[in-house]
Amino acid sequence: MNLLLSPIRLLKVVCYCLQLKTGNGLLAKWTFLTLVLQPLIETYCAAAAGLSCLSGTTMEEKSLIVKLQASALAKLERGETKYAEAASVNTLLNCVRLFEKQQIVCAFYLDNKRMVELHSDYDSGSLDVVLSRFSQFKSS
Numbered sequence: 001m002n003l004l005l006s007p008i009r010l011l012k013v014v015c016y017c018l019q020l021k022t023g024n025g026l027l028a029k030w031t032f033l034t035l036v037l038q039p040l041i042e043t044y045c046a047a048a049a050g051l052s053c054l055s056g057t058t059m060e061e062k063s064l065i066v067k068l069q070a071s072a073l074a075k076l077e078r079g080e081t082k083y084a085e086a087a088s089v090n091t092l093l094n095c096v097r098l099f100e101k102q103q104i105v106c107a108f109y110l111d112n113k114r115m116v117e118l119h120s121d122y123d124s125g126s127l128d129v130v131l132s133r134f135s136q137f138k139s140s
């Protein structure tokens with residue numbers, strides 16, 4: 001759980017500091033962190049939103065990444081996200097690995113192919129909670 005919350009905790013600490021002191025130095029740091037973290041947050045939101053395709057099924061990880069990438073590219077074309085990094089294969093793979101460590105998805109090998117499926121504790125309602133965790137930090 002620490003991996004999921006580390007950027008979130010960082011943002012909360014920055015928000016807390018901004019409440020205490022709104023000097024130009026802190027504002028510059030806040031702006032910098034926002035610019036650095038927003039593409040990652042957008043990617044994690046896109047990946048979390050795409051996990052519903054695993055509901056009730058098992059899928060090869062490569063196929064999942066292709067679906068997540070297609071979904072992220074569609075959001076980029078529609079203007080729902082402004083960061084092309086949200087469609088990056090490497091970043092999406094990192095998202096899936098994080099979701100595995102968080103026990104949101106389970107991964108296993110079948111005939112030398114890495115397969116993924118939703119963890120038994122997750123359904124569409126639970127996925128909404130995961131998505132809202134990331135969405136609360138999206139820029140408006």
